[in-house]
Amino acid sequence: MALPFKPRYCCDTPRARTSAILAYTLRRTLILIVSLFVAAVVLFVLLRLLPGDPANALLGVGATPQQIEAARAQVGSDQPLHVQFGTFIGNLARLDLGTSFVSRASVLEEIGNRMSVTLPLTALGFLIAITLAVPLGMLSAIRADRWYGAAISVISQLGIAIPVFWVGILLVTLFAINLRWLPSGGFPLRGWSNFGEAAIGMVLPALTIGLVMGASLLRYVRAATLDVLGSDYLRTARALGAGFTEALVRHGLRNGAVPVISILGIELATTFLGAVVIERVFSLPGLGSMLLLAIQQRDYPNVQGVLFVSTLLVLIIGFAADLAQRLIDPRLRGRTRVEA
Amino acid sequence: MTLISVDRVSFGYTAERRILDDVSFAMESGDTVGLVGESGSGKTTLLRLLLGLARPDSGTITFDGASLDPRNAAFMRQFRRQAQIVFQDPYSSLDPRQKISSIIAEPLRSLRIPGDHRQMVADALSSVGLDADAAGRYPHQFSGGQRQRIAIARAIVAGPRLLLADEAVSALDLTTKIRIVELLASLGTRMSLLFVSHDIGVVAALCRRIVILERSRIVESGDTAEVLARPQHPYTQRLLASVPRLSLKDTRS
Numbered sequence: 093m094a095l096p097f098k099p100r101y102c103c104d105t106p107r108a109r110t111s112a113i114l115a116y117t118l119r120r121t122l123i124l125i126v127s128l129f130v131a132a133v134v135l136f137v138l139l140r141l142l143p144g145d146p147a148n149a150l151l152g153v154g155a156t157p158q159q160i161e162a163a164r165a166q167v168g169s170d171q172p173l174h175v176q177f178g179t180f181i182g183n184l185a186r187l188d189l190g191t192s193f194v195s196r197a198s199v200l201e202e203i204g205n206r207m208s209v210t211l212p213l214t215a216l217g218f219l220i221a222i223t224l225a226v227p228l229g230m231l232s233a234i235r236a237d238r239w240y241g242a243a244i245s246v247i248s249q250l251g252i253a254i255p256v257f258w259v260g261i262l263l264v265t266l267f268a269i270n271l272r273w274l275p276s277g278g279f280p281l282r283g284w285s286n287f288g289e290a291a292i293g294m295v296l297p298a299l300t301i302g303l304v305m306g307a308s309l310l311r312y313v314r315a316a317t318l319d320v321l322g323s324d325y326l327r328t329a330r331a332l333g334a335g336f337t338e339a340l341v342r343h344g345l346r347n348g349a350v351p352v353i354s355i356l357g358i359e360l361a362t363t364f365l366g367a368v369v370i371e372r373v374f375s376l377p378g379l380g381s382m383l384l385l386a387i388q389q390r391d392y393p394n395v396q397g398v399l400f401v402s403t404l405l406v407l408i409i410g411f412a413a414d415l416a417q418r419l420i421d422p423r424l425r426g427r428t429r430v431e432a
Numbered sequence: 433m434t435l436i437s438v439d440r441v442s443f444g445y446t447a448e449r450r451i452l453d454d455v456s457f458a459m460e461s462g463d464t465v466g467l468v469g470e471s472g473s474g475k476t477t478l479l480r481l482l483l484g485l486a487r488p489d490s491g492t493i494t495f496d497g498a499s500l501d502p503r504n505a506a507f508m509r510q511f512r513r514q515a516q517i518v519f520q521d522p523y524s525s526l527d528p529r530q531k532i533s534s535i536i537a538e539p540l541r542s543l544r545i546p547g548d549h550r551q552m553v554a555d556a557l558s559s560v561g562l563d564a565d566a567a568g569r570y571p572h573q574f575s576g577g578q579r580q581r582i583a584i585a586r587a588i589v590a591g592p593r594l595l596l597a598d599e600a601v602s603a604l605d606l607t608t609k610i611r612i613v614e615l616l617a618s619l620g621t622r623m624s625l626l627f628v629s630h631d632i633g634v635v636a637a638l639c640r641r642i643v644i645l646e647r648s649r650i651v652e653s654g655d656t657a658e659v660l661a662r663p664q665h666p667y668t669q670r671l672l673a674s675v676p677r678l679s680l681k682d683t684r685s
Contacts, residue, residue, distance in 0.1 A: 323524065324519060324521055324524035324525045325524065325525055325526060325527040325528075327485075327519075327525075328517075328519055328525045328526075328583075329527075329538060329542070330485065331483050331485060331517050331519075332512065332516060332517070332538055332539045332542060332586065332587070333509065333512035333513070333539050333542040333543045333590075334538065334541075334542035335542075338542060339542075342527075342538075343527045343530075346529045346530075347527065347528070347529055350529075420529070421528075421529060422528070422529055422531075422570040422572070423528055423529075423570065423572045
């Protein structure tokens with residue numbers, strides 16, 4: 093009994109599949125560049141909307157008109173807006189983020205230094221979150237009818253409700269003040285060259301991020317697992333002879349991973365941005381504290397630089413999450429279109 | 433020889449409401465039996481019990497003379513090898529993220545059946561009328577009818593003696609339905625077939641014997657042709673009367 097027609101699809105061969113993924117990556121990269129340009133425009137407009145002239149930041153209260161004119165020429169704010177914008181975009185394209193008004197140091201270099209705190213902090217927090225959320229989320233779904241399944245679910249709900257700075261303060265009170273196991277904050281001046289002290293300084297902040305982020309991630313893992321548990325293909329696998337664990341591993345992990353990965357991208361971006369608060373609580377010299385300081389000092393180049401680099405990182409994380417999803421899900425793989 | 437015997441089985445998901453009440457029937461080896469009833473009559477639950485996915489509250493089910501006990505893992509593995517199932521929805525019963533080869537080979541892996549799995553998958557695909565190159569694709573690349581063929585290929589790949597089908601053609605359009613019924617009929621010559629459906633027309637075309645279930649109880653059973661020609665129970669009569677017929681009225685005037 094042969095079929096009257098033979099269907100052909102764009103992704104029948106591995107080669108066609110690879111080219112579909114490449115085409116998608118290319119389109120997605122273009123979108124990344126356009127988004128970055130839009131972000132740069134928004135950044136430029138927002139900073140110009142702020143009252144006062146950037147030049148004022150350089151001067152004291154009693155500056156003479158001549159001094160103000162000189163300062164405006166120095167920072168370029170005496171030029172017409174479109175010229176300023178052209179210079180701004182041109183500098184960004186060359187990754188020239190300018191020099192700080194206050195320290196006269198290169199903004200890019202300063203961001204690089206601060207990143208050596210923020211990136212490991214985010215990565216470590218993220219790792220802790222995944223390590224907690226994936227097994228516990230699955231367990232709370234599989235054992236939803238037992239007391240510990242329900243308990244995990246309730247605790248994770250609490251974790252979402254509690255603000256991140258409060259978890260930080262709680263951990264400091266417990267581990268730094270009461271138990272005296274870990275420092276309450278700070279980072280060695282010599283940075284990672286003093287590895288032991290730097291690593292110990294990272295523990296509590298990373299744990300704070302990990303717990304808070306893990307709580308919401310756990311909800312998603314739990315929901316994805318419940319979806320898989322109720323799925324017809326899992327029931328079918330069981331009916332055809334697979335044991336529960338076998339069926340769950342074979343069908344659950346991959347199917348459950350797809351929705352979780354898209355959330356992971358968002359969570360990672362949120363964590364990175366949320367580091368501002370955490371760095372404040374633990375007095376860490378990261379990107380977040382650089383931003384706060386720059387705003388206080390009206391250090392325009394620094395504010396601009398941090399915001400631009402953060403936007404870039406968030407966009408790249410989103411890009412990576414989208415790509416990972418395509419690689420895992422064969423239904424998306426053949427499509428080259430980028431959905432909004 | 434009796435293949436399946438259901439003896440005075442009762443079952444309820446809660447203590448208050450019985451889904452199956454004192455149900456008894458037997459199925460001979462090599463037979464094709466249609467289990468008919470409307471939604472909520474207990475057909476799918478009975479199938480779950482027959483598959484060992486749930487245990488009856490009272491009564492016994494035997495397969496090939498041995499009592500079906502879901503707690504006996506060794507027996508269940510033997511049983512699953514001999515009894516496989518095709519479910520209703522061809523869209524959701526196939527894992528969207530696995531290739532067809534892997535989906536069809538699933539019972540072979542789960543039941544640890546030795547042999548050349550690739551060849552067995554190719555044979556199963558050809559038995560259901562699909563090309564061998566279907567093995568390298570994913571479920572979303574197939575139509576509903578083709579997916580149901582894939583589900584049937586998965587159910588027969590381990591060489592079962594009994595094929596259970598739960599509303600296996602209900603989700604398909606009419607022409608596809610006819611093709612799948614033909615496919616099941618041809619398989620019915622090689623193995624016993626228990627076909628659960630609310631569609632009495634399909635059962636009439638496919639099954640030698642019929643069992644009619646109404647609100648948790650079996651109300652009538654016997655040779656399909658006989659039961660349909662002379663329905664004894666009022667429910668069977670109503671069921672037959674409700675089969676839609678194609679009437680071509682002249683609407684031009």
